[in-house]
Amino acid sequence: MRWLGVMALALLASANLAWADDAGEAVFRGNCIACHSLTAGINRVGPSLAAVVGRPAGSISGYAYSAAMANSGITWTEDRLDAFLSAPQAVVPGTKMTFMGLRSPDRRAALIAYLKSR
Numbered sequence: 001m002r003w004l005g006v007m008a009l010a011l012l013a014s015a016n017l018a019w020a021d022d023a024g025e026a027v028f029r030g031n032c033i034a035c036h037s038l039t040a041g042i043n044r045v046g047p048s049l050a051a052v053v054g055r056p057a058g059s060i061s062g063y064a065y066s067a068a069m070a071n072s073g074i075t076w077t078e079d080r081l082d083a084f085l086s087a088p089q090a091v092v093p094g095t096k097m098t099f100m101g102l103r104s105p106d107r108r109a110a111l112i113a114y115l116k117s118r
């Protein structure tokens, strides 16, 4: 009956991934979508966040970044995103992103996983 256990584990793992993606999407819809699209080339109040994980800060051409963001020298690794999203003004002093930050590490992790898939 070992296969039953294996199947149960596989089911649990996929349910867990689906949960993380749904949770991340909910966080995005609740906190980011008013200012950001996930479509390349569509900038709103903030720049498009399509494929943001891994790209250098301030690198979307045609978007008018603050000098603070343009000169931050940051690359948006998962760690840097996590820090920025917990306290944007602390990580990039002078950024024009007027967002208080997400307190919950779990919600930030779900959001970053979601962004990584976009």
Ligand code: HEC
Residues within 6 Å of the ligand: 028, 031, 032, 033, 034, 035, 036, 045, 046, 047, 049, 052, 056, 057, 058, 059, 060, 064, 065, 066, 067, 068, 069, 070, 076, 081, 085, 094, 095, 096, 097, 098, 099, 102
């Ligand atoms: C009130 C509007 C607003 C909200 C809400 C907002 N942002 Fe922003 N965001 C901006 C603006 C404006 C910038 C450009 C900042 C600058 O140039 O200083 C920005 C920049 C960014 C950047 C840097 C992008 C780059 O190309 O370097 C990231 C990453 C980011 N936002 C993620 C998020 C995420 C994730 C959320 C939701 C948790 C969010 N933002 C919520 C307005 C917003």
